[in-house]
Amino acid sequence: MNVTLTAKGLPAGLLKRHLSNFTKRFFQTSSANMVQVGDSVPNVDLFENLPTNKVNLTELSQGKKVVLFAVPGAFTPGCSKTHLPGYVSKADEMKKQGISEIVCVSVNDPFVMAAWGKDQKTEGKVRMLADPSASLAKALDLTVEIGPLGGVRSKRYSMVIDNGKITSLQVEPDGTGLSCSLAEAIKI
Incomplete structure (x- = not known):
């Protein structure tokens, strides 16, 4: 033998x-329930700056073209050194291509997202929204369990939303890597 x-x-x-x-x-x-191109965005509330400032994703995306990308955690190395800065630097170019808004989402509280946005100089370029209970990540079936970051987090992905419908979706093959969801790879 x-x-x-x-x-x-x-x-x-x-x-x-x-x-x-x-x-x-x-x-x-991936799973049978994971969001797909052609699906409508879920009707969930995210938060901006304060726990009382709700931003409904369905309402946010109505009548416009939005790029939304999600990261596992604010202030983490890959997110702070590569992912978010790529969208900040390409924001003007994307807006010239018809994108009304660029949104970064993470399973963090709104205070953390606001501080991270200030640190990364996102004002006027990328809107920082918190998904504190992973409502969006769960609705899209794009969660990943990362114990050292506090448990349930969002997988790393990017999508284009046109009038409430997902027209492009890139989910990192391992859920956390930095390849297909980067600003350079987005399919507008």
Whole structure:
């Protein structure tokens, strides 16, 4: 019998199965209920600056073209060094292409999102909205469990919404990476 041993002496097939189960459990990127291109945006409230300042996503996207992108957490390295700055730098270009508004959403409280926006100089470029109870992430079926960040978070994704309908959707293959959801990759 010929068995290939890998990390920690596990047979290759067993290691592959364990890695596959881990990936499915922690970074599931699609399911039967996940939002699709052509769907309407969910009727959920997000928050801007204060817990009392509700912004309804359905109302926000009516009659205009909006880019919405979500990140796992404010002030995290990938989000602060790459993801959000890309949208800030491309905001004027996107608006010339017909985008009315660019929205960043994270499972954080509105005070954190406001502070992060100020730190990243988003004013007039990217609107910072909080999804404190992951209502949007859950409605889109785009949640990921990240214990060190507090539990349920949003997967990293970007979408274009045209008059309340999703016309473009890019979900990171592992839910948290930085590739297809970047400003440079958005399909307007």
